[in-house]
Amino acid sequence: MNNKESLTPLIISLRLTIICFIAVSLLISVNALTIGKIQENSKTEEDRANKFLFANAVSFSEKQIFSSLNEKDKKIIYYFKAFDAGKNTLGYVVYSQGSGFGGAMKVGFSVDTDMKIIKIKLMDNSETPGYGKKYEMEENVKFFYGSNTKEKPLPNNLVSLSPEDKDTVTSATISFKGIAGALEKGVNLLKNEIK
Amino acid sequence: MSNMIKQENSLLKEFTKGIIKENPSLIILLGLCPTLAVTTSIANGIGMGIAASAVLICSNIMISLLKNYIPEQVRIPAYIVVIASFVTIVEMLMKAYVPLLAKTLGIFVPLIVVNCIILGRAEAFANKKNVLESIMDALGMGLGFTLSLLLISMIREIFGYCWIDFRNYGVKEVLTLPVITKDSELIIELFGKKIEFYKGIFVLAMAPGAFFVIGLILAVINYFKSKFEDKEIL
Known part of the structure; x- marks a missing residue:
């Protein structure tokens, strides 16, 4: 076997490995530099979201986990208790996850003690701007408000929507189903947790 | 002396070509996916333009520096590693310092990795030229890309919404x-x-x-x- 031929793949692999190693080192450094700020932003966003989702609440509990979930999901799906001035529980703010057109979406929502949906906020997502991203605006998710009761079940398919709401959902049905799925999952977990 | 003037002229030419004559979006028609998708507002257009330009400049510098070191047979994977690293860095910086913009641009920031403009400049220019020329090329192409995004987003936001949202x-x-x-x-x-x-x-x-x-x-x-x-x- 020719010596050069046998060496070439080795040198190629070695050089690619060195390039990858430098890239990884650079990424680790930048990550170390930005992680604190990113976490701080995420905490601020969550506090703001809690206040938006439960405007009547005076304070919130510490982050609560769903005991039925595995360790990985516990970090993604969790809830807060919302209290009034007398520390009575007004309801809950739940952060759940659904699958949209661009992958996983974080959905925050509030429910009262009867599990009626109060407000919804689409949070971290990779939905397409102009389509799935439109659910970040409150007016496009209002049809969920007040649902999850006997009179108004949680809308989870197109048939359950009014013609006006169907117009809103058209062109972004996968994201809509993802949000509905996240709500359903969150509500069911909460029901089991507080039983 | 005349050599210096020639070099200066050549650098200027490398810089200016990307703005109009070889504008990546409007003349060469590369990178049309983000051009079409994120230009719903001027803020998004500028943000995307700056993010892509930063990646383009850094990757052009790095690829030009490593051009004799990167094996010819695996140059594309090597370019992708370099570009993907810079995209991830830009994404982390955006999430830390302009979180709302990072959220709005969403999937299109990670997708800069496969932006034809960046890979195209790496393959067609940076791996053949020196660092200074590569920087000028990246600056010109980045500016051309940002300006074309700005033009399209201005038309879309002003005539579409009648407002400017920053x-x-x-x-x-x-x-x-x-x-x-x-x-x-x-x-x-x-x-x-x-x-x-x-x-x-x-x-x-x-x-x-x-x-x-x-x-x-x-x-x-x-x-x-x-x-x-x-x-x-x-």
Whole structure:
């Protein structure tokens, strides 16, 4: 076997490995530099979201986990208790996850003690701007408000929507189903947790 | 002395070519996916342009420096590693310092990795030229890309929504255009007649609007290009 031929793949692999190693080192450094700020932003966003989702609440509990979930999901799906001035529980703010057109979406929502949906906020997502991203605006998710009761079940398919709401959902049905799925999952977990 | 002037002229040429003559989006028609998708607002257009330009400059520098070290057989994977690293760095910085913009641009920031402009400049330019020329090329191409995004997003946001929204950069209020009356109707006085428009040509802000706008811009460019070529023939 020719010596050069046998060496070439080795040198190629070695050089690619060195390039990858430098890239990884650079990424680790930048990550170390930005992680604190990113976490701080995420905490601020969550506090703001809690206040938006439960405007009547005076304070919130510490982050609560769903005991039925595995360790990985516990970090993604969790809830807060919302209290009034007398520390009575007004309801809950739940952060759940659904699958949209661009992958996983974080959905925050509030429910009262009867599990009626109060407000919804689409949070971290990779939905397409102009389509799935439109659910970040409150007016496009209002049809969920007040649902999850006997009179108004949680809308989870197109048939359950009014013609006006169907117009809103058209062109972004996968994201809509993802949000509905996240709500359903969150509500069911909460029901089991507080039983 | 004349060599220095020649080099300066060549660097200037590398810089200016990307702005108009070889504009990546409007002349070479590369990177059309983010061009069409994120230009719903001026803020998004500028953000995307700056993010892509930063990645382009850094990757051009790195690839030009490593051009003799990267094995020819695996150059594309090596370029992807370099570009993906810089994209991830830009994404982390955006999430840390402009989180709202990072959220709005969403999937299109990680997708800069496969942006044809960046990979194209790495393959066609940076791996053949020196660092200085590669920087000038990246600056010109980045500026050309940002300007074309700015032009398209300006048309789409101003005529689509009749406002300019910079809330992603921390500005508290949306800037509503002063030509809009109390009833939010755009009224322009032309040849003594009042022409009233709907409060926004909303289709421009939607996905098909991006195609309409870019199509019209390309038609104008082609018109002037053919005029220029006709003159040259004569």
